[in-house]
Amino acid sequence: MLHLFQKKSIIKWPLIIIAIFFIIILLIIGIYFIFEKKFAARIYPGVFIANIDMSGKTKEQAQSLLNQKIDQIKQNGIIFQHEQLKAILFPVISSVEGDLAYQIIRFDAENNIQQAFNVGREKNLKENLKEKYQTWKFKKIFPLTFHTNDEEISNFIIEKFNKFKKPSQNAKLAHNNSEYLDSIKFNIEEEQYGQVINYKDGLDQLKQNLSVLNESPIELSIDSRGPEIIKSECIDIEEKAKNILAKTPLNLEYNKYIWTINFRILKDWLILKVNPKATSTEDKIIVGLDTEKVKEVLLNLISSEIDQEPLNAKFEIKNGRVIEFQDSRDGRKLKIEETIKKIEDELIFNGNKNIELVIQELKSELHTEDINDFGIKEIIGTGHSNFSGSPENRRHNIKTGANAVNGALIKPGEEFSLIKTLGDINKETGYLPELVIKDNKTIPEYGGGLCQIGTTVFRATIKSGLPVTLRRNHSYRVSYYEPAGTDATIYDPWPDYRFINDTKNHILIQTRIEGDDIYFDFWGTRDGRKIKITDPVISNITKPEPTKIIETLDLPVGTKKCTEHAHNGADAYFDYTVTYTDNTEKYERFTSHYVPWREVCLLGVEKLSTATSSEELLRETVE
Known part of the structure; x- marks a missing residue:
C-alpha cells in the first residue's frame, strides 16, 4: 500500500x-x-522630453507641462554674455500693434509630444515590447524640437557685442583717383589683424541649451582674425590692374541694348582676390571685381530696365460671370550673380570687353485663353473676420494685401502659398510701416495687418473643406482674431500659410471689404463634400506678467508708447472633419497655444539708467 x-x-x-x-x-x-x-492614453515609463519626465502623462498633461517650460523661456529670454556685458534675446519680437509680433525661435511642442507618445506603439508586438522594456530600464530622451531664425539671432549677437569687434582688413588695392586713364596709378595698402565675437559658437550653444531646456547664460568667446590677403604675396598686381583698365570701355549687352562701363567706374570695381586656381605663390593673389559694387551698378542702372515680372491672368466675378481684369504677360529677369561671374571671367581671364548679360525668361502660369476650362461656377466657401479698432496704417495694409490676393487662381492639385501670392511687402508695393520693439528702440517694419489676411484665408479654406498644409497661430491672443484658435499668422518669409486645392477645378479668390469686415470668397465647383467644424474649446487661461517698461532715447522725455493691452494666455482647439462623396473622412484637430501677452512700453528718458547690460535696462511695474 x-x-x-x-x-x-x-x-x-x-x-x-x-x-x-x-x-x-x-x-x-x-x-x-x-x-x-493604464497606459492606453498615456506616455510609457522612461520617456523624457529634454529634462522633463513624461512617464504616465496623457498628451494633454504632457503638452501643458512642456508649454509651461517653453513659456518660461519666452517670458525670461536667453542671456548672452561676455566679460561684464549681458544681452537678453527674447524668442518673440513684440510690436506696437500686436499682430506684427513674430517669433525668431519657434517651438514645436506638438511634434515632441507625438514623438513621446509613439514610443512602444509604432512597431510590431515584439519590437514594441522590446522598446517599452528598454525605455523603462534605460530611459528614452527626446531633444526639444524648435526652429531658429539664425540670421536674426546672429545679427542680435553681433550688434549687442559690437564693442568687442575689431575687423581684420586684407591688403587693399588703391589708386590715385586720377581723371585721366594714362595718369592712374595703383598701389597696395598694408593688411590689418583683428578680432570678432564668435557668434557662430554662441548660436550653436543656444541650440544645444534649448534642446535640453537649459536656461543657463551663454558665454561668448572672442576669435582673432587674420587677413586672407597680405601685401607681401601681391606680385606685379599694379601692372595687372593697369592692363585690365586699359581694356575699357566695357560693353554689357542684351539684344539691341548696350550699357557702357568706362574706366572711371571700372577702376573702383577692381580689388584683390585669392586665386582659387593658383599653382604657385606668384599667382596666389589676382585682380578681381568687387561683387557688391558691380551688383550696385547692375541693380540701379540695368536690372531696372530689363526686369519684368510675369503676370498671370486675373479674373473677377461680375453679374455672375467670370471676366478678366488683368491679362497674362511673360517676364524676364537679370541674373545678377551669374552676370557678375561672367563679367569677371570674360574681362579678367579672357580679356573680352563685349559681354552678353545673363537673362532668365519667366513664363506666366495662367493665360487668358484658359478661362473656359476653369470650372468656376459658385462660391464653395467664405472666410470672414473683423478689424474694428484698427489704426489707419493697419487698415491701409489690410486693403493693400486684400487687393494683392484678389483674383488669384489656384489650379487643381496646386498648393497655395499666401506669402508668395502677396509678393514683396514693402514701401514700393504700397504698404505702410508698423513699429516693432527691439531692445530699447522702436523700428519700422512692413506687414502690419497682413495676419488679418492670413486669418481670413484660413477660415475660407476650412469653410471650403480644403486641406491645410501649413498654419501657425499667433504667439499671443490678438483681439482682431477672436475667437481664439481660429487665427493664422504670417510673416515674410516665414511662417507662411498654405493649403491645397484638392478639387477637380480651379479656385478663384475674391476679396471684399465692407466697413470693418473683410470677406474672402472661394469660387469654384462644389463636389458634394460635407464639412463639420466645431466651436473652439478654450482652456488653461493664464494671467500675463506685469507691464515691462523699457527706457529709450528715441521718444520725448516722459512719453510712453505701449503695445496692445495685455492679454491672458490660453490653449485652444477645434475639430475639422471633411466627408467626401465616397464616404471617406479626413479629420484634423487644430490646436493653438498662446503665451500670456505682457504689455511692453517704451518710456522716453533723457539718459539711460546706469547699466552694464540690456537686462538691467528692463523695469517691471504694475499699472
Whole structure:
C-alpha cells in the first residue's frame, strides 16, 4: 500500500508544475493587460522630453507641462554674455500693434509630444515590447524640437557685442583717383589683424541649451582674425590692374541694348582676390571685381530696365460671370550673380570687353485663353473676420494685401502659398510701416495687418473643406482674431500659410471689404463634400506678467508708447472633419497655444539708467 501511495504522489508533481507555469503566464498576461489599459492614453515609463519626465502623462498633461517650460523661456529670454556685458534675446519680437509680433525661435511642442507618445506603439508586438522594456530600464530622451531664425539671432549677437569687434582688413588695392586713364596709378595698402565675437559658437550653444531646456547664460568667446590677403604675396598686381583698365570701355549687352562701363567706374570695381586656381605663390593673389559694387551698378542702372515680372491672368466675378481684369504677360529677369561671374571671367581671364548679360525668361502660369476650362461656377466657401479698432496704417495694409490676393487662381492639385501670392511687402508695393520693439528702440517694419489676411484665408479654406498644409497661430491672443484658435499668422518669409486645392477645378479668390469686415470668397465647383467644424474649446487661461517698461532715447522725455493691452494666455482647439462623396473622412484637430501677452512700453528718458547690460535696462511695474 505504501508503494502505491508513493507512485500516485510522483504522478501529481508534473501536473502541479504545469499548473503553476500556466498561473504565472496568466499573471504576466494579466499584469500586461492591466499595464496596457493604464497606459492606453498615456506616455510609457522612461520617456523624457529634454529634462522633463513624461512617464504616465496623457498628451494633454504632457503638452501643458512642456508649454509651461517653453513659456518660461519666452517670458525670461536667453542671456548672452561676455566679460561684464549681458544681452537678453527674447524668442518673440513684440510690436506696437500686436499682430506684427513674430517669433525668431519657434517651438514645436506638438511634434515632441507625438514623438513621446509613439514610443512602444509604432512597431510590431515584439519590437514594441522590446522598446517599452528598454525605455523603462534605460530611459528614452527626446531633444526639444524648435526652429531658429539664425540670421536674426546672429545679427542680435553681433550688434549687442559690437564693442568687442575689431575687423581684420586684407591688403587693399588703391589708386590715385586720377581723371585721366594714362595718369592712374595703383598701389597696395598694408593688411590689418583683428578680432570678432564668435557668434557662430554662441548660436550653436543656444541650440544645444534649448534642446535640453537649459536656461543657463551663454558665454561668448572672442576669435582673432587674420587677413586672407597680405601685401607681401601681391606680385606685379599694379601692372595687372593697369592692363585690365586699359581694356575699357566695357560693353554689357542684351539684344539691341548696350550699357557702357568706362574706366572711371571700372577702376573702383577692381580689388584683390585669392586665386582659387593658383599653382604657385606668384599667382596666389589676382585682380578681381568687387561683387557688391558691380551688383550696385547692375541693380540701379540695368536690372531696372530689363526686369519684368510675369503676370498671370486675373479674373473677377461680375453679374455672375467670370471676366478678366488683368491679362497674362511673360517676364524676364537679370541674373545678377551669374552676370557678375561672367563679367569677371570674360574681362579678367579672357580679356573680352563685349559681354552678353545673363537673362532668365519667366513664363506666366495662367493665360487668358484658359478661362473656359476653369470650372468656376459658385462660391464653395467664405472666410470672414473683423478689424474694428484698427489704426489707419493697419487698415491701409489690410486693403493693400486684400487687393494683392484678389483674383488669384489656384489650379487643381496646386498648393497655395499666401506669402508668395502677396509678393514683396514693402514701401514700393504700397504698404505702410508698423513699429516693432527691439531692445530699447522702436523700428519700422512692413506687414502690419497682413495676419488679418492670413486669418481670413484660413477660415475660407476650412469653410471650403480644403486641406491645410501649413498654419501657425499667433504667439499671443490678438483681439482682431477672436475667437481664439481660429487665427493664422504670417510673416515674410516665414511662417507662411498654405493649403491645397484638392478639387477637380480651379479656385478663384475674391476679396471684399465692407466697413470693418473683410470677406474672402472661394469660387469654384462644389463636389458634394460635407464639412463639420466645431466651436473652439478654450482652456488653461493664464494671467500675463506685469507691464515691462523699457527706457529709450528715441521718444520725448516722459512719453510712453505701449503695445496692445495685455492679454491672458490660453490653449485652444477645434475639430475639422471633411466627408467626401465616397464616404471617406479626413479629420484634423487644430490646436493653438498662446503665451500670456505682457504689455511692453517704451518710456522716453533723457539718459539711460546706469547699466552694464540690456537686462538691467528692463523695469517691471504694475499699472
